[in-house]
Amino acid sequence: MVFKKKVTDVAVPYLSLNLPNDSEFAVIREDEPVFRSALDDFWGGNNQADTYPLVVPLRRSGVKDSPQYSRQRLSRDWFLFVRDQLNKHHIQAVNIIFKVEAGWINGQDQIDPWDIEQLPEDELPKPEFIVSSGSVVRVLERNHIGVSIDTFNISDPAPPKDVTFENAGTRIIHFMAGHKGGYYVNITSGSTDNRSYDTYFPLIAPGEAWIHFKDKFCSNRVEFLPALPRVVTTNSALAVREYPSVLLDNVIEYLPPGKTITIHRYFPSPTGLWGEVVNGWIALQYLPYEGYSVAKYFTDWNVSGIPALRPSYSF
Secondary structure, eight states: OOOOOOOOOOTOGGGTTTTOOTEEEEEEEHHHHHTTOTTTTTTTSGGGGGGEEEEEEOOOOOSTTBBBOOOOOOOHHHIIIIIIISSSSHHHHHHHHHHSSSSOOOOOOOOOGGGGTSSSSSSSSOOOOOETTOOOOEEEEEEEEEEEEEOOOTOOOOOOOOOOOSSSSGGEEEEEEEEETTTEETTTTOOSSSSOOOOOEEEEEEEEEESSSOOOTOOEEEEOEEESSEEESSSEEEEEESOOOOSSSSSSEEOOOOEEEEOEEEEETTTEEEEETTTTTEEEOOOOTTOOOOOEESSSSSOOOOOOOOSSOOO
Protein backbone atom coordinates (compact mmCIF):
# COMPACT_ATOMS: atom_id res chain seq x y z
CA MET A 1 0.00 0.00 0.00
CA VAL A 2 1.33 3.46 -0.90
CA PHE A 3 0.33 6.38 1.27
CA LYS A 4 0.08 9.63 -0.67
CA LYS A 5 -0.49 11.76 2.40
CA LYS A 6 2.77 13.32 3.61
CA VAL A 7 3.26 14.41 7.17
CA THR A 8 4.24 18.04 7.44
CA ASP A 9 7.70 19.00 8.63
CA VAL A 10 6.08 20.31 11.80
CA ALA A 11 5.60 16.74 12.95
CA VAL A 12 8.08 14.61 11.03
CA PRO A 13 11.86 14.56 11.43
CA TYR A 14 13.46 16.06 8.37
CA LEU A 15 15.58 12.93 7.98
CA SER A 16 12.44 10.75 7.87
CA LEU A 17 10.40 12.68 5.34
CA ASN A 18 11.35 10.49 2.41
CA LEU A 19 12.00 7.14 4.06
CA PRO A 20 10.55 4.14 2.21
CA ASN A 21 7.27 2.83 3.59
CA ASP A 22 8.94 -0.53 4.24
CA SER A 23 11.75 0.90 6.41
CA GLU A 24 12.76 -1.58 9.12
CA PHE A 25 13.53 -0.46 12.67
CA ALA A 26 15.08 -2.08 15.72
CA VAL A 27 15.78 -1.27 19.37
CA ILE A 28 19.32 -1.52 20.75
CA ARG A 29 18.94 -3.38 24.00
CA GLU A 30 20.75 -4.54 27.14
CA ASP A 31 20.47 -7.73 29.12
CA GLU A 32 18.76 -6.77 32.37
CA PRO A 33 21.65 -7.95 34.61
CA VAL A 34 23.81 -5.17 33.16
CA PHE A 35 21.59 -2.64 34.94
CA ARG A 36 21.80 -4.51 38.20
CA SER A 37 25.58 -4.91 38.15
CA ALA A 38 26.48 -1.33 37.18
CA LEU A 39 29.75 -0.15 38.68
CA ASP A 40 28.83 1.19 42.09
CA ASP A 41 31.03 4.25 42.09
CA PHE A 42 31.83 4.77 38.40
CA TRP A 43 31.27 8.50 38.81
CA GLY A 44 32.92 8.80 42.21
CA GLY A 45 29.95 10.61 43.73
CA ASN A 46 27.04 9.49 45.88
CA ASN A 47 24.38 10.62 43.39
CA GLN A 48 25.89 8.61 40.54
CA ALA A 49 26.90 5.53 42.51
CA ASP A 50 24.24 3.29 40.98
CA THR A 51 24.50 4.26 37.30
CA TYR A 52 26.76 3.51 34.39
CA PRO A 53 26.86 4.85 30.78
CA LEU A 54 25.47 2.30 28.34
CA VAL A 55 27.07 2.61 24.92
CA VAL A 56 27.51 0.14 22.08
CA PRO A 57 30.37 0.55 19.58
CA LEU A 58 29.65 0.66 15.86
CA ARG A 59 31.57 -1.96 13.91
CA ARG A 60 33.03 -1.86 10.43
CA SER A 61 31.18 -4.84 8.95
CA GLY A 62 28.78 -7.70 9.53
CA VAL A 63 31.64 -10.19 9.81
CA LYS A 64 32.30 -12.00 13.09
CA ASP A 65 34.85 -10.17 15.26
CA SER A 66 34.80 -7.15 12.95
CA PRO A 67 36.61 -4.33 14.80
CA GLN A 68 34.92 -1.18 15.97
CA TYR A 69 35.93 2.08 14.34
CA SER A 70 38.93 4.01 15.63
CA ARG A 71 38.23 7.56 16.73
CA GLN A 72 38.40 10.19 14.01
CA ARG A 73 38.16 13.97 14.10
CA LEU A 74 34.93 15.67 13.07
CA SER A 75 34.62 19.15 11.64
CA ARG A 76 34.06 22.15 13.91
CA ASP A 77 30.48 22.54 12.65
CA TRP A 78 29.57 19.09 14.01
CA PHE A 79 30.70 20.02 17.52
CA LEU A 80 28.81 23.32 17.35
CA PHE A 81 25.75 21.34 16.24
CA VAL A 82 26.06 19.05 19.28
CA ARG A 83 26.60 21.93 21.70
CA ASP A 84 24.18 24.53 20.39
CA GLN A 85 21.41 22.65 18.57
CA LEU A 86 21.19 19.24 20.19
CA ASN A 87 21.95 20.22 23.78
CA LYS A 88 20.79 23.84 23.54
CA HIS A 89 23.58 25.29 25.68
CA HIS A 90 22.45 23.30 28.75
CA ILE A 91 25.67 23.47 30.74
CA GLN A 92 25.36 20.08 32.44
CA ALA A 93 24.42 18.23 29.26
CA VAL A 94 27.14 19.93 27.22
CA ASN A 95 29.79 19.27 29.84
CA ILE A 96 28.84 15.58 30.05
CA ILE A 97 29.25 15.20 26.29
CA PHE A 98 32.57 17.03 26.01
CA LYS A 99 34.30 16.91 29.40
CA VAL A 100 33.33 13.71 31.23
CA GLU A 101 34.57 10.20 30.45
CA ALA A 102 31.05 9.10 29.60
CA GLY A 103 31.49 7.45 26.22
CA TRP A 104 31.35 9.91 23.30
CA ILE A 105 34.54 11.93 23.89
CA ASN A 106 37.07 10.26 26.15
CA GLY A 107 40.55 10.66 27.55
CA GLN A 108 42.82 13.29 26.07
CA ASP A 109 40.17 14.31 23.55
CA GLN A 110 38.03 15.95 26.23
CA ILE A 111 37.77 19.71 25.72
CA ASP A 112 36.12 22.77 27.17
CA PRO A 113 33.03 22.95 24.91
CA TRP A 114 32.86 26.72 25.26
CA ASP A 115 36.22 27.03 23.47
CA ILE A 116 35.21 25.21 20.26
CA GLU A 117 35.24 28.36 18.14
CA GLN A 118 38.82 29.17 19.17
CA LEU A 119 40.39 25.70 18.92
CA PRO A 120 42.66 24.99 15.93
CA GLU A 121 41.27 22.32 13.62
CA ASP A 122 43.95 19.82 14.66
CA GLU A 123 42.98 20.21 18.33
CA LEU A 124 39.32 19.37 17.86
CA PRO A 125 38.38 16.07 19.53
CA LYS A 126 38.03 12.63 18.01
CA PRO A 127 34.76 11.12 19.29
CA GLU A 128 33.88 7.46 19.61
CA PHE A 129 31.49 6.00 17.04
CA ILE A 130 28.78 4.58 19.27
CA VAL A 131 25.06 4.24 19.87
CA SER A 132 23.38 4.35 23.28
CA SER A 133 21.32 1.42 24.52
CA GLY A 134 17.56 1.88 24.25
CA SER A 135 17.83 3.74 20.93
CA VAL A 136 15.56 2.99 17.98
CA VAL A 137 17.62 2.71 14.79
CA ARG A 138 16.77 2.22 11.12
CA VAL A 139 18.03 -1.09 9.74
CA LEU A 140 19.61 -1.03 6.27
CA GLU A 141 20.83 -4.62 6.07
CA ARG A 142 20.98 -7.71 8.24
CA ASN A 143 22.79 -11.03 8.25
CA HIS A 144 23.39 -13.81 10.80
CA ILE A 145 25.98 -11.67 12.64
CA GLY A 146 24.15 -8.38 13.01
CA VAL A 147 22.58 -5.34 11.37
CA SER A 148 23.84 -2.38 9.39
CA ILE A 149 22.11 0.82 10.51
CA ASP A 150 21.43 4.27 9.10
CA THR A 151 23.83 6.98 10.33
CA PHE A 152 25.34 10.28 9.36
CA ASN A 153 28.73 9.97 7.66
CA ILE A 154 31.67 11.96 8.99
CA SER A 155 32.03 13.55 5.55
CA ASP A 156 28.46 14.91 5.72
CA PRO A 157 28.00 18.59 6.53
CA ALA A 158 26.50 19.27 9.94
CA PRO A 159 22.68 19.57 9.76
CA PRO A 160 21.04 22.96 9.18
CA LYS A 161 20.46 25.43 12.02
CA ASP A 162 16.80 24.50 12.45
CA VAL A 163 17.52 20.81 13.15
CA THR A 164 17.28 19.70 16.79
CA PHE A 165 16.64 16.44 18.61
CA GLU A 166 12.91 16.99 18.29
CA ASN A 167 12.94 16.79 14.51
CA ALA A 168 16.09 14.90 13.51
CA GLY A 169 14.87 11.30 13.41
CA THR A 170 16.76 8.16 14.41
CA ARG A 171 20.19 9.65 13.63
CA ILE A 172 20.20 11.57 16.91
CA ILE A 173 20.79 9.58 20.10
CA HIS A 174 19.36 10.28 23.56
CA PHE A 175 22.32 9.38 25.80
CA MET A 176 21.28 6.76 28.37
CA ALA A 177 22.86 5.41 31.52
CA GLY A 178 21.75 2.21 33.21
CA HIS A 179 20.57 2.18 36.81
CA LYS A 180 21.11 -1.04 38.69
CA GLY A 181 17.47 -0.86 39.75
CA GLY A 182 16.70 -2.10 36.23
CA TYR A 183 15.90 1.04 34.22
CA TYR A 184 17.49 3.82 32.19
CA VAL A 185 18.35 7.26 33.52
CA ASN A 186 19.72 10.32 31.78
CA ILE A 187 23.50 10.34 31.63
CA THR A 188 23.37 13.58 33.67
CA SER A 189 21.17 12.14 36.43
CA GLY A 190 22.64 13.22 39.75
CA SER A 191 24.47 16.21 38.25
CA THR A 192 25.99 18.89 40.44
CA ASP A 193 22.75 20.87 40.67
CA ASN A 194 20.72 17.72 41.47
CA ARG A 195 18.78 17.90 38.22
CA SER A 196 18.62 15.54 35.26
CA TYR A 197 19.15 16.84 31.73
CA ASP A 198 18.39 15.25 28.39
CA THR A 199 21.72 14.79 26.60
CA TYR A 200 22.17 14.03 22.89
CA PHE A 201 24.82 13.16 20.32
CA PRO A 202 24.71 12.30 16.60
CA LEU A 203 24.70 8.73 15.32
CA ILE A 204 27.65 9.06 12.96
CA ALA A 205 30.30 6.80 11.42
CA PRO A 206 33.11 6.84 8.83
CA GLY A 207 31.44 4.12 6.74
CA GLU A 208 28.98 1.25 7.15
CA ALA A 209 27.86 0.99 10.77
CA TRP A 210 27.14 -2.50 12.10
CA ILE A 211 25.83 -3.68 15.44
CA HIS A 212 26.40 -7.35 16.18
CA PHE A 213 23.66 -9.42 17.76
CA LYS A 214 25.99 -10.75 20.45
CA ASP A 215 28.95 -9.20 22.23
CA LYS A 216 30.73 -9.78 25.53
CA PHE A 217 28.23 -7.60 27.38
CA CYS A 218 24.92 -8.70 25.83
CA SER A 219 23.50 -11.95 24.49
CA ASN A 220 20.82 -10.31 22.32
CA ARG A 221 21.73 -6.76 21.35
CA VAL A 222 19.08 -6.09 18.67
CA GLU A 223 15.30 -6.38 18.96
CA PHE A 224 13.46 -5.86 15.69
CA LEU A 225 10.14 -4.08 15.73
CA PRO A 226 7.33 -6.50 14.77
CA ALA A 227 7.07 -7.04 11.01
CA LEU A 228 4.49 -5.05 9.04
CA PRO A 229 1.74 -5.01 7.98
CA ARG A 230 0.40 -6.08 11.35
CA VAL A 231 -3.11 -6.25 12.75
CA VAL A 232 -3.35 -4.81 16.27
CA THR A 233 -6.18 -4.58 18.79
CA THR A 234 -6.74 -1.44 20.86
CA ASN A 235 -6.54 -1.69 24.66
CA SER A 236 -8.65 1.43 25.23
CA ALA A 237 -10.15 4.31 23.29
CA LEU A 238 -7.43 5.51 20.93
CA ALA A 239 -7.20 8.58 18.72
CA VAL A 240 -6.43 8.32 15.03
CA ARG A 241 -4.48 11.48 14.17
CA GLU A 242 -3.64 13.17 10.91
CA TYR A 243 -0.02 13.56 12.05
CA PRO A 244 2.09 11.57 14.55
CA SER A 245 1.99 14.25 17.24
CA VAL A 246 -0.19 14.88 20.29
CA LEU A 247 0.43 18.62 20.26
CA LEU A 248 -1.51 19.34 17.11
CA ASP A 249 -5.30 19.58 16.93
CA ASN A 250 -5.41 16.77 14.41
CA VAL A 251 -7.70 14.01 15.71
CA ILE A 252 -9.61 12.33 12.89
CA GLU A 253 -11.57 9.82 14.96
CA TYR A 254 -11.44 7.70 18.11
CA LEU A 255 -11.23 3.93 17.97
CA PRO A 256 -13.14 2.03 20.68
CA PRO A 257 -11.47 -0.56 22.95
CA GLY A 258 -11.14 -3.95 21.24
CA LYS A 259 -11.02 -2.48 17.73
CA THR A 260 -8.71 -4.22 15.25
CA ILE A 261 -6.75 -2.13 12.77
CA THR A 262 -3.78 -2.72 10.47
CA ILE A 263 -0.42 -0.95 10.91
CA HIS A 264 1.40 -0.31 7.63
CA ARG A 265 4.37 1.86 8.62
CA TYR A 266 6.32 2.89 11.72
CA PHE A 267 7.29 6.36 12.77
CA PRO A 268 9.81 6.56 15.66
CA SER A 269 9.54 9.84 17.54
CA PRO A 270 11.50 11.08 20.58
CA THR A 271 8.55 10.34 22.87
CA GLY A 272 7.65 6.91 21.53
CA LEU A 273 6.45 5.06 18.47
CA TRP A 274 3.58 5.68 16.06
CA GLY A 275 1.94 3.43 13.50
CA GLU A 276 0.36 4.54 10.23
CA VAL A 277 -3.11 3.16 9.51
CA VAL A 278 -5.24 3.63 6.43
CA ASN A 279 -6.58 7.05 7.47
CA GLY A 280 -3.93 8.45 9.80
CA TRP A 281 -1.62 7.60 12.72
CA ILE A 282 -2.10 5.89 16.08
CA ALA A 283 0.19 5.89 19.10
CA LEU A 284 1.72 2.45 19.70
CA GLN A 285 4.10 3.25 22.55
CA TYR A 286 4.88 6.14 24.90
CA LEU A 287 8.34 5.91 26.45
CA PRO A 288 8.61 6.21 30.23
CA TYR A 289 9.90 9.18 32.18
CA GLU A 290 13.07 8.88 34.23
CA GLY A 291 12.82 6.46 37.13
CA TYR A 292 10.40 4.09 35.39
CA SER A 293 11.09 0.95 33.37
CA VAL A 294 7.72 0.32 31.72
CA ALA A 295 6.50 1.98 28.54
CA LYS A 296 2.81 2.67 27.94
CA TYR A 297 1.16 0.67 25.16
CA PHE A 298 -2.21 1.39 23.55
CA THR A 299 -2.73 -1.86 21.61
CA ASP A 300 -1.53 -5.44 21.92
CA TRP A 301 1.61 -4.39 20.00
CA ASN A 302 4.74 -4.28 22.18
CA VAL A 303 8.48 -4.85 22.42
CA SER A 304 10.11 -6.80 25.25
CA GLY A 305 13.30 -4.84 25.95
CA ILE A 306 13.60 -2.21 28.69
CA PRO A 307 12.62 1.07 27.00
CA ALA A 308 14.76 4.19 26.89
CA LEU A 309 13.46 7.45 28.28
CA ARG A 310 11.27 10.04 26.69
CA PRO A 311 12.55 13.63 26.85
CA SER A 312 11.89 15.42 30.10
CA TYR A 313 9.47 17.72 28.25
CA SER A 314 6.67 16.96 25.79
CA PHE A 315 6.28 18.18 22.22
